Amino acid sequence: MNWNNSITKLLNISYPIIQAPMFGVTTPEMVAATSKADCLGSLALADLDSKQCSELIRLTKQLTDKAFAVNIFVHEIPEITEELKKKYSETKSFFEELVKENHIEVDLPEIDKIKINSYQEQVDTIISENCKIVSFTFGNLDQQSIEKLKNNGTILIGTCTSVSEALILEQSRIDIICAQGIEAGGHRGSFTNENIPQIGGLSLLSQIRDTVKVPIIYAGGIYNAKTLLATKILGADGFQIGSLLLGSQESALKDFEKQRLRNVNKGEIILTKSFSGRYASGIKNTFIETIENSDFILPYPYQNKLTGELRKVAREQNNSEFVNLWTGQSINKLSEKSTTYILKKLIEETENNFYQS
Numbered sequence: 444m445n446w447n448n449s450i451t452k453l454l455n456i457s458y459p460i461i462q463a464p465m466f467g468v469t470t471p472e473m474v475a476a477t478s479k480a481d482c483l484g485s486l487a488l489a490d491l492d493s494k495q496c497s498e499l500i501r502l503t504k505q506l507t508d509k510a511f512a513v514n515i516f517v518h519e520i521p522e523i524t525e526e527l528k529k530k531y532s533e534t535k536s537f538f539e540e541l542v543k544e545n546h547i548e549v550d551l552p553e554i555d556k557i558k559i560n561s562y563q564e565q566v567d568t569i570i571s572e573n574c575k576i577v578s579f580t581f582g583n584l585d586q587q588s589i590e591k592l593k594n595n596g597t598i599l600i601g602t603c604t605s606v607s608e609a610l611i612l613e614q615s616r617i618d619i620i621c622a623q624g625i626e627a628g629g630h631r632g633s634f635t636n637e638n639i640p641q642i643g644g645l646s647l648l649s650q651i652r653d654t655v656k657v658p659i660i661y662a663g664g665i666y667n668a669k670t671l672l673a674t675k676i677l678g679a680d681g682f683q684i685g686s687l688l689l690g691s692q693e694s695a696l697k698d699f700e701k702q703r704l705r706n707v708n709k710g711e712i713i714l715t716k717s718f719s720g721r722y723a724s725g726i727k728n729t730f731i732e733t734i735e736n737s738d739f740i741l742p743y744p745y746q747n748k749l750t751g752e753l754r755k756v757a758r759e760q761n762n763s764e765f766v767n768l769w770t771g772q773s774i775n776k777l778s779e780k781s782t783t784y785i786l787k788k789l790i791e792e793t794e795n796n797f798y799q800s
């Protein structure tokens with residue numbers, strides 16, 4: 444099978460396979476292990492501050508001399524109004540009662556103690572750290588940031604979940620579009636619609652392929668040769684792999700989290716706003732069941748910040764009922780092997796697959 448295409452050329456890799464950025468799971472070791480398989484690693488920086496971004500980038504550069512993508516959350520920060528303050532305080536009180544009932548001791552932050560970083564600061568750090576591939580989700584970069592990054596010779600990869608979002612990215616001169624199907628684990632990258640676009644990967648990918656000219660990476664549900672090749676036939680140039688790597692040696696997840704992910708049943712995977720205020724796909728638990736249909740969901744990033752400390756403490760206690768366990772719809776036997784091994788096996792299986800074109 445000939446893997447060479449626009450993505451391998453643009454990203455200078457042998458295989459157009461991208462290790463999905465997964466904040467909370469991805470480590471510098473995972474990025475380096477991906478480079479060892481001649482695929483593209485992605486370092487998830489989410490909304491970390493500049494100092495943390497620099498530290499992670501430098502750590503990764505010590506482990507690999509190959510280029511990797513850095514991934515950021517591009518989102519508008521809602522203003523703190525009196526109404527938001529009131530809702531925040533009510534939500535905080537509700538959570539305090541809930542955790543007390545569940546024997547978790549945690550101090551939740553007041554709204555004025557929350558630090559929210561802008562992605563523009565991250566863009567400056569990324570440029571000064573000389574990273575040449577940037578992927579992003581939750582929105583589109585502003586024109587000034589696009590200009591700055593392009594002037595620095597950066598390849599831009601933007602995430603979308605609908606045809607209209609793909610068009611916005613293409614019109615903004617984003618180099619590669621990552622089409623995220625509803626099968627994907629973690630947060631939805633949607634950014635134009637209040638009602639989350641829930642179009643299935645099959646329809647989404649083929650419609651985007653018919654609409655845009657730029658290379659497309661597909662993300663969502665790829666977990667073996669067959670699923671990878673199916674998306675190739677539908678027009679994907681690159682293949683983003685997330686959930687398949689959750690159990691890998693380099694995953695930052697704790698054993699109890701990996702164990703819970705290995706025992707998941709189909710009906711337990713849902714889309715929820717409970718943890719962050721944005722829709723994400725993960726395993727249903729007590730926290731989600733209590734919050735999902737309540738009035739206690741603040742807009743992103745306030746919900747995310749409010750639940751952050753709670754999730755941290757629950758995680759220390761190995762309590763899977765109060766942590767976010769993001770995963771996609773393609774349930775598979777999560778391998779404990781290294782990321783390099785898992786990706787090489789996927790490449791080998793794809794090359795030997797009966798269905799290959």
Ligand SMILES: Cc1cc2nc3c(=O)[nH]c(=O)nc-3n(C[C@H](O)[C@H](O)[C@H](O)COP(=O)(O)O)c2cc1C
Pocket residue numbers: 463464465466468487488489514579580602623626627628629630662663664665683684685686687769770771772773
């Ligand atoms: C645990 C987890 C965390 C994620 N975090 C991010 C992230 O930080 N940035 C991002 O662009 N996408 C993130 N995603 C979405 C992935 O990039 C990708 O769209 C998804 O994993 C692909 O679907 P799959 O999980 O079925 O392979 C995350 C996904 C998972 C499972």
